[in-house]
Amino acid sequence: MHNRILNSVVVLTGAGISAESGVPTFRGEDGLWRQYRAEDLATPQAFMRDPTLVWEWYDWRRGLIANCEPNAAHRTLVDMERRCEDFTLITQNVDDLHHRAGSKRVVQLHGSIWQVRCTSEGIVQENHDVPLRQLPARCACGAALRPHVVWFGESLDGTVLEEAYAAAESCDLMLAVGTSAIVHPAASLPTIAKSRGARLIEVNLERTPLSPYADEVVLGPAAEELPKLWARLQEGV
Numbered sequence: 001m002h003n004r005i006l007n008s009v010v011v012l013t014g015a016g017i018s019a020e021s022g023v024p025t026f027r028g029e030d031g032l033w034r035q036y037r038a039e040d041l042a043t044p045q046a047f048m049r050d051p052t053l054v055w056e057w058y059d060w061r062r063g064l065i066a067n068c069e070p071n072a073a074h075r076t077l078v079d080m081e082r083r084c085e086d087f088t089l090i091t092q093n094v095d096d097l098h099h100r101a102g103s104k105r106v107v108q109l110h111g112s113i114w115q116v117r118c119t120s121e122g123i124v125q126e127n128h129d130v131p132l133r134q135l136p137a138r139c140a141c142g143a144a145l146r147p148h149v150v151w152f153g154e155s156l157d158g159t160v161l162e163e164a165y166a167a168a169e170s171c172d173l174m175l176a177v178g179t180s181a182i183v184h185p186a187a188s189l190p191t192i193a194k195s196r197g198a199r200l201i202e203v204n205l206e207r208t209p210l211s212p213y214a215d216e217v218v219l220g221p222a223a224e225e226l227p228k229l230w231a232r233l234q235e236g237v
């Protein structure tokens, strides 16, 4: 029998869930935004100015992610999906570690590093070449391809966002795992859930702006803490 708390569960993940797999986070001591300027690499203006530079950075990240494996935190979410009646995994991550772990339905708020989009026709294609064959990558139509990810200053896909809001608004339990909770609209999902009566639990190495709203803050690495938390939730604690 399912405990009621497990009926409708939403999990929002951020870069921290992939940290123990070896994927760098954005903020924090070794974060990408400490080494690189987002304005030079993750904006439409940067891409217009220097598409090769932007693609080189994505090509490097794709190579890095291709060599990483999902960790125990990703795997725990696979088990949650199997056991909860209504489960939605929402991620800000553009890596594919949730999919590779076995999660079936993943709402990717910020797109996927393994998809490319034609800047002329808007067609999205899967592309797993490591390294990319051509820099900057080009579509068969001759136009430039860009990573199918959301850059600073760009809007999230409306359908994807609606799906995420709907799940957050109606869940009983929301887990926020490994996110600094400062990039909106993703960061507002846990507080929306909380305001609609959901129990909110945060898992992070440190406290975040979300922590004051959480019913519980679990401090520690996700790969260690999430399996323990899941075991506890299944016991109804």
Ligand code: OAD
Binding pocket: 013, 014, 015, 016, 017, 019, 020, 025, 026, 027, 028, 031, 042, 092, 093, 110, 150, 151, 152, 177, 178, 179, 180, 181, 182, 183, 203, 204, 205, 206, 208, 220, 221, 222, 223
């Ligand atoms: P951040 O890099 O901002 O935050 C990572 C969070 O994970 C921090 O709060 C860390 O404390 C925590 N963390 C690190 N290692 C952890 C571990 N082993 N276990 C648990 N927590 C850990 O990443 P996001 O919140 O995902 O946007 O960043 C949000 C967005 O900002 C990204 O999607 C990206 C970035 O700019 C776009 O690319 C549009």
